[in-house]
Amino acid sequence: MKLGYVFGEVGQGLKRNLSMVVSIVLVTFLSLSFVGTAALLQLQIGQMKNYWYDRAQVAVYLCSEFSPAEACPQGAASADVKSSIEAKLQDSTLSPYVDKFYFQDQDQALKQFQEEFKDNTITNYVTADQLNETFWVKLKNPTDGAIITQSFTGVAGVEEVRDQRSYLDQIFSILNAASLAAVGIASVMLFSAILLISTTIRQSAFSRRREIGIMRLVGASNFYIQLPFIIEGVVAAAIGSILAGGTVVAIVQFFVQGYLAQSLPFTNFVSLGTALSLVPIIFGIGVALAAIASIVSIKRYLRA
Amino acid sequence: MISIEKVSKTYKGASRAALDSVSIEIEKGDFVFLVGASGSGKSSLLRMMLREDVPSKGSIFVLGENLISIPARKVPYFRRNIGMVFQDFRLLPNKTVFQNVAFCLEVIGKSPAFVAEAVPSVLKLVGLEGKQDRYPNELSGGEQQRVALARAIVNKPQLLLADEPTGNLDPATSQEIVNLLERISAAGTTIVMATHDRGIVDRMQRRVVVLKDGQIVSDDRGVGYEKAEEAR
Structure with a gap:
């Protein structure tokens, strides 16, 4: 096998079909960028889930003087109410699910509020007695929040039970939907990339039909005839894949680490290392799809 | 060298068979003319010998290969032992x-x-x-x-197939090409040549196989075109 011949043919084919080759590069570039972005989002969701689900607690808000009358007809929760809730959390029905719990009084709640809304003028207007006394319950398994919610909702002196996980689930489902949308767009574009590759290969083969005819006549092996076309498709897709890999790395380097991580310092974002580990996967997907599309289309062309 | 038995071929959509139960044996070193009108099956027969096409029925052996059952990946290696020329040169x-x-x-x-x-x-x-x-x-x-x-x-190659190689040439040039084929044949290469050219067939006095409507109507050695036609 003479490699010089093969690469000469590949070079000629790429030049002859330049506009088609450029469109293959662009379509694989864009589609694989979407694939990479979707993968980043999924990894980000995974990381955030681990981090936040670990910290998510169920809050049992007790009635305060400012609570709405329909939830708290008896007014502010009494000491009896607090001790009965404490007893209930410790008894044999609930304690298997509870990792730990603590009581937060109104002054502590104000301190936490002021901490959380440090730069917000709202802290000037909020006083301790407007806030709820709260039992914070940390569960052994964060998915068991419904057990606490059911046990305490409607109990006298309890204004509301809130599973923090339900807030997180909303955020995660939005992120999840975004990544699914990216995958959807990516698959449509990958499909068109495949069609584009097979059209280009067929066109390339057609423009070399005389040579192909002679090669078949004199007994060149099928592999030898097909190889330049397969390499042609793979090279074009490989360029697009490398660009897509670069884009994913750039997104993490400049947007996630450079911007998001600076503005949200306490969030654990995907790292550059993770992005770099995606590059070979993206490259592999691009090259494998192009190889399959090229092989199938040149084989079909030669059979016809 | 070539052994064809009861080969028939019907192309898709065609009303009659391109080849109809054709049987022919060609020995090593033979120089065979295939003659007949356009559409008589000369080219189809050559295509079968090169394994460009597979018969619908019958058996065909060329250079010891069974061309009905030869796997596709072995076809290129089979063709390396066969040379072929065409009317339109294909350069x-x-x-x-x-x-x-x-x-x-x-x-x-x-x-x-x-x-x-x-x-x-x-x-x-x-x-x-x-x-x-x-x-x-x-x-x-x-x-x-x-x-x-x-x-x-x-x-x-051991076998040279020629599909009307002189079809686009004037008589003098045609004769030069045939002289060349004769020298190649003399060196031991088996030659099967499809042609319309009466003059050449008459002068050469070789084996002449006449095809008509996909059937072999005569197969004689050392005759001219007319004789072969009359013989049927």
Whole structure:
């Protein structure tokens, strides 16, 4: 096998079909960028889930003087109410699910509020007695929040039970939907990339039909005839894949680490290392799809 | 060398068979003319021998290969033992005479050293010395057919198939090409040539197989075109 011949043919084919080759590069570039972005989002969701689900607690808000009358007809929760809730959390029905719990009084709640809304003028207007006394319950398994919610909702002196996980689930489902949308767009574009590759290969083969005819006549092996076309498709897709890999790395380097991580310092974002580990996967997907599309289309062309 | 038995071929959508129960034996070193009108099945038969096509019925053995059952990946290696020339030459217009002949050696993996030696010697054999750097459009029809012939025999095939090789040439040039075929035959290559050319068939007095409507109507040795036609 003479490699010089093969690469000469590949070079000629790429030049002859330049506009088609450029469109293959662009379509694989864009589609694989979407694939990479979707993968980043999924990894980000995974990381955030681990981090936040670990910290998510169920809050049992007790009635305060400012609570709405329909939830708290008896007014502010009494000491009896607090001790009965404490007893209930410790008894044999609930304690298997509870990792730990603590009581937060109104002054502590104000301190936490002021901490959380440090730069917000709202802290000037909020006083301790407007806030709820709260039992914070940390569960052994964060998915068991419904057990606490059911046990305490409607109990006298309890204004509301809130599973923090339900807030997180909303955020995660939005992120999840975004990544699914990216995958959807990516698959449509990958499909068109495949069609584009097979059209280009067929066109390339057609423009070399005389040579192909002679090669078949004199007994060149099928592999030898097909190889330049397969390499042609793979090279074009490989360029697009490398660009897509670069884009994913750039997104993490400049947007996630450079911007998001600076503005949200306490969030654990995907790292550059993770992005770099995606590059070979993206490259592999691009090259494998192009190889399959090229092989199938040149084989079909030669059979016809 | 070639053993064809009761081969029939019906192409899709065609009302009648292109080949209808054709049987023929061709020995090593034979020089056989296939004659008959257009559409009589000459080209179909040649295509079968090259395994460009597979019969609908019957059996065909060429160079010891069963062409019905040969696996697709072995077909290229089978074809390396067969040369073929056509009426329309089928040269690559963007390659020189030398490159046209060299191409068919390169694509079957012959070494540059082999190519550098084999091509000039085969060009000398077909009488194209000094023209190796010309392009096909700078050559006469006869010269182009010599290039095609050089390409067909450069790999020293055991069998040479020729599909109306003189169809586009004037009588004098045709005779030169046939003389060349005769020399190739004398060197031991089996030749099967489909032709319309009565003059050539009459002069050569070789084995003549007459096809009509896909059937062999006569098969005689040492006769001319007319005789063969009359014999049926």
